[in-house]
Amino acid sequence: MFRRRRPNEPPLDKGVIPWLGYALDFRDNSAQFLQKMQKKHGDIFTAQIGGYYFTFLMDPLSFGSVVKEARFKMGFEEFAHELVARVFGYHNISGDHKHLQTSSTKYLMGDGLLVMTQAMMENLQNLMLYSVGSRQGTNIWQQDGLFHFSYNIVFRAGYLSLFGNESAKQAGSTEKAKEMDRLHSEELFNEFRKYDRLFPRLAYAVLPPKDKLEAERLKRHFWNKLSVKNCKNKDNISGWISDQQKFRDENGMPEHMQDRFMFVLLWASQGNTGPSSFWLLVYLMKDPEAMMAVKEEIDNVIKSSGQVVKPGGPLLNLTRDMLLKTPVLDSAVEESLRLTAAPVLIRAVPEDMNLKMADGRSYAIRKGDRVALFPYVAVQMDPEVHHEPHVFKYNRFLNADGTKKVDFYKNGKRVKYFSMPWGAGSTICPGRFFAVNELKQFVFLMFTYFEFELLNPEEEIPPIDETRWGFGSMQPTHDITFRYRPRL
Numbered sequence: 422m423f424r425r426r427r428p429n430e431p432p433l434d435k436g437v438i439p440w441l442g443y444a445l446d447f448r449d450n451s452a453q454f455l456q457k458m459q460k461k462h463g464d465i466f467t468a469q470i471g472g473y474y475f476t477f478l479m480d481p482l483s484f485g486s487v488v489k490e491a492r493f494k495m496g497f498e499e500f501a502h503e504l505v506a507r508v509f510g511y512h513n514i515s516g517d518h519k520h521l522q523t524s525s526t527k528y529l530m531g532d533g534l535l536v537m538t539q540a541m542m543e544n545l546q547n548l549m550l551y552s553v554g555s556r557q558g559t560n561i562w563q564q565d566g567l568f569h570f571s572y573n574i575v576f577r578a579g580y581l582s583l584f585g586n587e588s589a590k591q592a593g594s595t596e597k598a599k600e601m602d603r604l605h606s607e608e609l610f611n612e613f614r615k616y617d618r619l620f621p622r623l624a625y626a627v628l629p630p631k632d633k634l635e636a637e638r639l640k641r642h643f644w645n646k647l648s649v650k651n652c653k654n655k656d657n658i659s660g661w662i663s664d665q666q667k668f669r670d671e672n673g674m675p676e677h678m679q680d681r682f683m684f685v686l687l688w689a690s691q692g693n694t695g696p697s698s699f700w701l702l703v704y705l706m707k708d709p710e711a712m713m714a715v716k717e718e719i720d721n722v723i724k725s726s727g728q729v730v731k732p733g734g735p736l737l738n739l740t741r742d743m744l745l746k747t748p749v750l751d752s753a754v755e756e757s758l759r760l761t762a763a764p765v766l767i768r769a770v771p772e773d774m775n776l777k778m779a780d781g782r783s784y785a786i787r788k789g790d791r792v793a794l795f796p797y798v799a800v801q802m803d804p805e806v807h808h809e810p811h812v813f814k815y816n817r818f819l820n821a822d823g824t825k826k827v828d829f830y831k832n833g834k835r836v837k838y839f840s841m842p843w844g845a846g847s848t849i850c851p852g853r854f855f856a857v858n859e860l861k862q863f864v865f866l867m868f869t870y871f872e873f874e875l876l877n878p879e880e881e882i883p884p885i886d887e888t889r890w891g892f893g894s895m896q897p898t899h900d901i902t903f904r905y906r907p908r909l
């Protein structure tokens with residue numbers, strides 16, 4: 422209450438409500454709140470939010486001094502453990518964050534990614550090609566919400582690829598096991614969406630009692646469904662999941678706590694990619710030139726792999742190698758993430774320290790405070806860095822010679838962190854290569870196997886739901902209807 426700004430500290434704004442400070446403004450619309458504060462105080466300021474003092478750094482040229490500062494690492498872990506305990510009921514053991522990183526490098530990148538790409542392909546094909554009946558020779562138009570459709574398919578395929586398939590032996594046959602995969606992943610998705618809707622208010626600890634009970638019920642549902650015991654009966658469990666279980670088991674973690682961790686992993690791995698696949702598709706569908714460029718690239722990649730996808734023929738074998746030959750699609754993916762992925766990066770300050778800005782200014786930051794970056798406002802929407810930042814330009818991240826564009830400037834200086842959908846530094850999303858792969862596989866299959874269009878081509882892209890800023894991929898306020906039918 423008595424805190425005053427000291428010499429060399431950033432501008433301090435405590436708000437008018439004691440202790441709470443700006444908690445409500447931040448919760449209701451973090452982006453708008455930060456834009457207002459940036460206008461009032463400039464590119465660094467300290468705001469009181471729910472009893473904590475957060476120093477927001479809004480100058481992207483200075484992001485390196487937060488992202489690369491080793492002293493923030495410990496602070497982040499403490500903060501993350503607290504949040505995970507509150508929202509998921511999971512209590513960590515020593516070394517488990519480090520192990521998650523090592524295991525993610527092994528199973529979600531490099532050679533591990535080859536295995537995951539194959540698994541994802543098989544699961545996507547099981548869900549997408551079966552559900553439209555293309556194998557049954559029908560080609561009638563079907564209608565769905567594009568957000569629901571994309572999230573549903575990408576969530577379920579991602580979940581099955583990581584957590585494993587029904588055992589063919591127990592099911593009696595491979596076909597029966599595939600059918601069971603389709604049914605139970607659908608059920609899991611429906612329950613997940615209920616939790617997903619409660620999530621922002623759960624994270625801010627503002628759920629009314631009835632919803633709190635529902636969140637508790639859902640958590641238990643997932644602990645049970647994803648339990649180590651149930652996992653043991655699955656086929657094709659990914660190394661990522663089995664390695665996490667093995668590590669915790671060997672380090673004496675009780676089984677019920679391991680079950681809880683499985684839900685943390687489901688959340689981290691499936692909460693963002695589905696919504697992102699929706700934004701990618703909807704932006705492409707509203708931009709005929711982008712649509713054509715991506716379609717042409719996909720057709721060429723398939724053609725040069727020597728495959729012909731035709732009715733009754735073999736399914737498309739989309740390899741990791743093929744997915745590496747798509748600069749246009751890569752740029753479209755990056756652009757849609759720039760527009761719709763909006764994490765807040767928070768670091769706890771372990772000791773009094775100085776934060777150096779790119780222009781030479783230096784600010785004193787107090788022990789116990791938090792430092793935060795919100796790249797969405799600070800850089801992804803900065804018109805100086807990204808011309809017409811609200812417009813989807815599928816080739817924004819493409820040079821004229823077809824290589825990836827990485828040169829973006831502010832005040833004549835090169836901006837290293839020009840878009841940060843994955844966070845950065847020691848906590849950067851370890852699933853990012855797998856996630857981009859998933860998005861591209863989904864788009865490849867949509868373009869290869871289906872005709873699809875918005876039911877009303879004039880309908881605007883739905884706006885972003887402003888209550889979810891800070892949690893990763895944003896979601897739309899409402900769905901948009903589209904129709905699709907098999908090409909083959």
Ligand code: HEM
Binds near residue numbers: 501529689691848
């Ligand atoms: C479009 C999809 C995705 C987006 C936008 C996304 C974004 C993020 C962000 C912003 C963070 C926090 C970074 C930070 O605080 O600095 C994160 C963490 C994480 N993500 Fe992702 N992610 C996506 C997909 C995935 C997938 C598919 C997986 C796994 C298969 C995954 C696994 C994780 C894990 C385990 C963490 C925690 C890392 C840690 O604590 O060090 N993510 N993700």
